Amino acid sequence: MPSHAMYLSRTQKRLVKRVVSFVYAVVTVAMITVFIRDWTGSGQFNASNSARARQLRSVQVYTEIELVPGTKQEAGSLLSEPTPVRTTAENFQPTSTTSEPPTTQDSPVEHKTTLITQTPCSQHYFLLILVASTPAYFDRRRLIRQTWAADSFIKPRWKTVFLLGQSRNTTDSEQLQREEAHYGDLIRADYYEDYWNQTLKVEMGFEWAARYCQFSFLLKADDDVFINTPAVLAVLNQPSTPTEKLYMGHVYKNPVVQRKGKWLLTQEEYNETHYPDFCAGPGYILSRDVVQSFVEIFDTIPKFKIDDAYVGMLAKEANIVPRHNRGFQTPPYLSRTCALFRDTLVRHGAVGQCLIDLFEKAHASFS
Numbered sequence: 560m561p562s563h564a565m566y567l568s569r570t571q572k573r574l575v576k577r578v579v580s581f582v583y584a585v586v587t588v589a590m591i592t593v594f595i596r597d598w599t600g601s602g603q604f605n606a607s608n609s610a611r612a613r614q615l616r617s618v619q620v621y622t623e624i625e626l627v628p629g630t631k632q633e634a635g636s637l638l639s640e641p642t643p644v645r646t647t648a649e650n651f652q653p654t655s656t657t658s659e660p661p662t663t664q665d666s667p668v669e670h671k672t673t674l675i676t677q678t679p680c681s682q683h684y685f686l687l688i689l690v691a692s693t694p695a696y697f698d699r700r701r702l703i704r705q706t707w708a709a710d711s712f713i714k715p716r717w718k719t720v721f722l723l724g725q726s727r728n729t730t731d732s733e734q735l736q737r738e739e740a741h742y743g744d745l746i747r748a749d750y751y752e753d754y755w756n757q758t759l760k761v762e763m764g765f766e767w768a769a770r771y772c773q774f775s776f777l778l779k780a781d782d783d784v785f786i787n788t789p790a791v792l793a794v795l796n797q798p799s800t801p802t803e804k805l806y807m808g809h810v811y812k813n814p815v816v817q818r819k820g821k822w823l824l825t826q827e828e829y830n831e832t833h834y835p836d837f838c839a840g841p842g843y844i845l846s847r848d849v850v851q852s853f854v855e856i857f858d859t860i861p862k863f864k865i866d867d868a869y870v871g872m873l874a875k876e877a878n879i880v881p882r883h884n885r886g887f888q889t890p891p892y893l894s895r896t897c898a899l900f901r902d903t904l905v906r907h908g909a910v911g912q913c914l915i916d917l918f919e920k921a922h923a924s925f926s
Contacts (some may be wrong), residue, residue, distance in 0.1 A: 670770075671857055673724075673748040674763035680772035686717035686792060687774035689764040692782040694726035694735055694752055699782045699910060704742065706918035707786045717788060718772075720744045722764040724752035757840070757866035762857055769854045775802065777850050778905075780842040785909035785917040787886075787899075794886065794904060795844070801882075805846035806874050808838030808905075810883040814868075828864065836881045837871025839889040842905030852877045 668677055680687075688708070692700055700721055708719035723745055726732045739745040748763045750756060761779065768777055776795055780786060794800060800807075814834045817823050845853075853873045860876055863869040874881060886904030897913035899906070899920040909917055 670763075670766060671854065672762040672766045673750045673759050674746070674766050675749045676746045676767055677771065678743070680718065680774070682714070683773040683775075684715065684718045685775050686778060686788075686795065687768055687772055687776070688717060688719040688778045688780060688786065688788075689746070689768065690719060690721045690780050690782050691757065691760050691764070692721045692723055694723055694731045695728070696782055697734065697738065700738075702911070702914050703782065704744075706914060707788050707921075710788070716792060718774075720746050721782070722746050722748070722760045724748045724750050724756065724760065726752055755864070758862055758864070758869050761866050761870065762854075765850050766854050766857075769851050774847055776805070777845045777847065778842065779840075779845070780905060781840065781907070783908060783910050784841050785903075785906045785914050785921075786842065787903050787905070787917075787921045790886070790902075790921070791844075791904050794884070801846065803846050803848045804879055805844060805882065806838060806849055806879045807845075807882040807884050807887075808843030809885075809887040809889050810836055810838055810881045811867075812836055824864065834865075834868045835871040835875040837867050837874065838881050839887065839907075840867040840870075841889045841907035842887055843870075849874075849877065849879055852879075 690700075690703065690708075703719070710717050721744060723735070725748070726735065735745070739747075746764060746767050748759060750759055764779065765777075768774065778786065778791065811834075813836065816829055816832055816834060818825075853870070856873060856876055860869070860872050863872060871881070873879075884904065886902045888900070888903060888905065889907040897909070897916055899917050903917075903921075906917060
């Protein structure tokens with residue numbers, strides 16, 4: 560009896576070992592698969608991806624915009640701009656010509672968009688970063704200023720500003736006034752802030768950049784992204800990076816129009832089956848000539864519900880082809896962990912401690 564019990568015990572041990580080995584193999588394969596997916600996930604968008612993977616950041620914009628009383632401006636033509644300076648981030652010389660807006664009270668500046676800010680840039684910047692934000696997100700803007708937004712050079716190579724509408728919350732409005740007075744980096748519009756009005760924010764940001772700032776490249780971003788600014792400058796300084804006709808980011812190729820669900824569009828709103836190719840909204844780069852050309856054709860492209868797709872429509876109208884770069888990492892091609900990859904330029908979904916961690920990792924790699 561004891562020997563028989565010993566025989567059964569050994570058999571059970573062998574069985575347990577086999578089960579454990581099998582489970583270990585399955586877990587290992589799963590981990591390798593996840594790693595490969597995260598590592599290659601920011602690659603070129605493939606039309607064969609699932610419908611869920613192709614869901615866009617499409618949102619509905621109201622056809623009638625509620626402007627803040629007493630601030631509405633009539634549409635006007637752009638001021639003439641000086642020829643942009645072609646420089647590198649390390650050794651640019653500011654232009655000797657400035658584009659100052661009119662200052663007389665009897666002749667207010669006319670804007671094409673909802674823009675109300677007239678503060679010009681103080682110098683030429685190699686990179687101008689426009690961050691679309693929301694009035695209530697004070698903490699996000701504070702962390703951005705404390706991390707990747709600031710340039711420690713004596714002559715800064717990049718400048719970061721925040722794009723904001725107006726708030727209905729009195730407390731937020733008062734705090735925004737203090738924030739604007741203290742930092743001087745808010746670009747304001749005359750419409751009440753709403754999640755669905757991102758197209759208005761993009762337009763007013765582009766107009767401010769084209770009218771009031773001299774720069775070589777513009778990076779439009781959201782306030783929930785990490786920007787690896789030194790890495791971005793390195794890419795823009797590469798000889799292979801065009802200095803004109805550049806529209807670069809995470810490109811959605813031939814994206815499908817959604818006809819059901821949260822992001823639906825009716826046939827009346829858009830009667831095509833696909834959008835023009837466009838870069839994902841959390842972050843993309845434009846050369847100065849492209850920004851200028853977009854502003855000039857705002858009146859020819861009707862305001863669209865999806866800001867990402869709207870910029871793609873502007874690009875198509877201006878004969879600008881989006882250029883894909885895997886360093887722009889956005890869902891669904893994004894790890895759920897707060898990971899900094901070797902080629903990270905712009906990473907979506909980075910707020911709070913994750914933003915701080917990414918900045919410290921990137922800063923250490925460039926130290």
